[in-house]
Amino acid sequence: MLKFKMKFLERSFSLTPQDILEKYYGYTEFRPGQKQIIDQILAGQNTLAIMPTGGGKSLCYQVPALLLPGLTLVVSPLISLMKDQVDSLRDSGIHAGFINSSQSWEETRQILAAAANGELKLLYIAPERLEQPGFMERLQHLHVALAAIDEAHCISQWGHDFRKSYLALSSILPQIQSQPTIIALTATATTEVAQDIMARLDVPPENEVKTGFARPNLAFKVVKGQNKNNFILKYVKANRNSAGIIYAATRKKAEQIGAMLQKAGIKAAVYHAGLPEDVKKKNQEDFLFDRLSVIVATNAFGMGIDKSNVRYIIHAQAPGSLEAYYQEAGRAGRDGSNAEAILLYAAQDMQIQRLFAENSDADEKHKEVIYHNIQSMVNYVNTQTCLQKFIVNYFGQDMEDCGTCSNCTDDRQETDITVTTQKILSCVMRMHQRYGRKLVAQVLAGSKAKRVLELNLTELPTYGIMHDTKANQIEELIDYLTASGYLTMPDPQYPTLHVTQLGADILRGQGTVTRKVAIIQNNSANPEDSELFERLRALRYELAEKQGVPPYVIFSDQTLHEMCSQLPDELEQMLEIKGVGQQKLAKYGQQFLTVLDSYRDKEPSDLV
Template sequence: MDLTAAQKILKTTFGYDTFRPGQRAVIEHVLSGESSLAIMPTGGGKSLCYQIPALLFNGITVVVSPLISLMKDQVDALNDSGVPATFINSSLEWPEIQDRLAALHRGDYKLLYVAPERLDSAAFLEALGQLPVDLLAVDEAHCISQWGHDFRPSYLALSTAIEQLPTQPQVLALTATATTQVAADICQQLKIDPQNEVNTGFARDNLDLTVVKDQDTDRYILDYLKVNEGETGIIYASTRKEVTRLTAMLGRHHIKAAAYHAGLDDDVRRQNQEDFLYDRIQVMVATNAFGMGIDKSNVRFVIHAQVPGTLEAYYQEAGRAGRDGLPSEAILLFRAQDLQIQHFFIDQSERDDDHKQREYQKLQVMSQYANTEDCLQQFILAYFGEKSEPCGRCSNCRDDREQQDITLDAQKVLSCVIRLRSRYGKSMVAQVLTGSNNQRIRENHLEDVKTYGIMASQRQKTVSELIDFLTATGYLNAVGGQYPTLQVTEQGGEVLRGESQVYRKMARQAKRLAPVDDELFQRLRGLRHTLAEQQHVPPFVIFSDKALRAMCADQPQTDEAFLAVKGVGQSKLAKYGAQFMNEIRGFLAGKDD
């Protein structure tokens, strides 16, 4: 097969004139009958690499996806574009599964989405074996590698399942996050020739990376949501308790937010996710450990309120912002004590010692990312084995904050740690410095320590954050496991002796992502929302924010002009063209008046 037919489907079905980087090369491999691996950043257009060939093949394409909640979004979006697709997963009863298998036999669908666990079932594998499967697309393929950040044993059975299918389908593995070691492992497990790997690089030109260290995280989040009112985003936390606390805090400040974690009732979690997908709430607060599984294109920001365990996990979660290509932001709120939560998770895991050591090393990389003063994008790309120039957009590249001399306060903290003989952790040091009068202070006669109360004019939380800063920058060392004690380092000793000074940059201020949307965009977004509610699909399934902004810029009033908008295919024109063009005409008529 040549690419001419693929190019035509790209335009008429999906509404794009040209392939994005890497898509053409991957589709060429697929159409040539070669198994291949596609490594593209989140939002890089991986799904089109199997959706377009699926429409050209005579048989069906099976897509293995680990996230059940994501399947329905993808199937809804395909069906809305006129592509016949369905899914089979644990949300369906057996009679409905049989109906869908029968429809696949009749050729009613071109794509079938399944979870990897489904292929563990001998009965399902037998049923699948009776279908003309041409292509098996493995999404989130890094899950197959024990070296990856999200290894899932169910993925290991994939190679065996593929061998059992009578049609011996070719394989297309896809992932957004794979180190060179993980990529090699994927190819070995799925019998892919390493020469058939297409890697477009890991840079996201529309995603600004920001690290905010040692600040009041609640205050920063509230300030950020205030200046970015109306924008949609995700806030990640490491524990269910913190998710619950953050959701309640946002609610008290009249911000529409909902929680998402594994401890919630299934119906509550499902409703919260639907409210987020349908733009009924502004913010989803979720645990790192429980994958959101969303294909929502208009997520403008992702905030990590606590540090995740690996750089791969962080970059994949951060990549859920700006999937539509519009300017978006990924923010890491870093406090040194949050590393202890991840340490605890590793300690409590059932991994062997070698695997735990690898996880500790990955956590150290995460800490280095948070504390580097070099380009954040460059740091991430180097981790994935890619050389690059500074991005010029991240918070380090454009950091113009003034330095404050905090040597005197630093000396007070360091002196207190020495006088407490390095026997206590951050909380007790902060309590002594601020003159706390609790029972433990009295029992240990710490009110007699010379540094007791010398920072009484400051809040205990502020002093704790200063201790975090001194730890992160190497003046203090936190020693021990779950309850570390503080020690003054050699670098800290130089400060105490007056041989060096300590500077700290002023607190980072929350900034607005983009200019306030104009009236036409708001009108088109309102129309999209109304249509979405009527059809029971998420708004982004109808049109992405990027498509709406293109309509605002081009103001199309004919079918031909409407088709020229990126993301508008024949099916979208037939379904929605008249309504959106009427809205544009009404807006223009109002301006003339």
């Protein structure tokens, strides 16, 4: 083991991380946390990196890969993600490859031969590949200096996307003879999940680098009380020139929304696990290559999708956890430009998620986690505090109000609901804190439902005291009081309501409760892109088509916007634009400069 660890001292110091950043990536400064993570890796220290989507996680292992002797092994969950990452690296002049089930044995053999000959710096594989004895045997003949575990939350059974193939990594990686340094990377990890990852991968607590979960460029919105189909159709039409993802909880719902958009003339496609592989591949590539503006998908789509110019994410149905929601919502605005994450909520969304949980093959311990996650989602959609702050708090951090979410921008007057709250809390107490929200709401509304009659709940003093309010509206109030801390469900698997100490104070008349009344929200369209931006985007698309890579591999939207604002007139000035490195300047600089020059040379009257 010592023999291999000593090789860290043999790496060449002719290039520094800063040199790599400028030469291959076109940036002059590291983002928060990146330099610390890179320094820890170069020092041979196992590291956990928790960074928001779009925070630059991949650069944290790609830069060390170019400085360390030997190979960097990247464990990645999806075939499509591997290809996108490798295409992007190769386009920047970095030698990388991947091995997955889409390749023939001959292709796999050639990739392994290239790795053995030192012709590759990065090799992407699926976690299942490491479980194959033949592959592990070949791996022992390579000097693997670094093992990068992407989407590392999949390791933990406390995470929202636990996978058994990831769990095996903790016992497999130590078997690699060269004893590589390990870096685990994720965008979504609660304190409990992070501790689990570190324990399994032998990461010291002091080597956890958490840069913050806030996404300042992302505006979160929760929309209730609207016809979901009408909202989606109106919003997508208003943002016709922007790329977006619409998530649905079921295949049937995804198909229905996709058909609706296509009928309206929107360039949209559907993606879910039930589609043939060739259809899924085509639809995903059409979206990545900007041949489609919208993709409607289940959660089968998106993990690690590296499309930087997604301007909006709409959840037509709430997902099963706040971690899953934040990861999916985080696929918008990866380029740093403003984007929206909109959740269209209805109470039946969570009934679907509970049904998924009941029918899953998870053991009781894992089901407990699933039900807890569902409740965290219910609390999110019912809070009236800052939405982004609520999420960041959930992950164990704090922040100021974002100022852009639907709660922060809501200027309606708050209504005093103290008396209504006391009625609800009193009913929960008189029902001995043994029943759930639905039955409590029925009692308050004066329902003649079979179970209400069977349990003789009509005899309670609180029966019918809210008869002028519909039961489903009372359920929404109960959800709000739960999210606000007046009620709790100690066991989410059996969601019986209990009054908290805060709720007890309200019952005793100590304090008031306020709430903003529901409102129909209008969608906000992004402004139309400039003529110059469209010209640059057309050139990018043409180059991408010729090379068979997604357009963002050439340049991100953010880079094109900077070209529009800075209007460089010399190749050297192009290097001052973020995302334009020496490699890409040599390949594309002159062509983009020609478009800028032709635009600049137009008569002023033509520019109006």
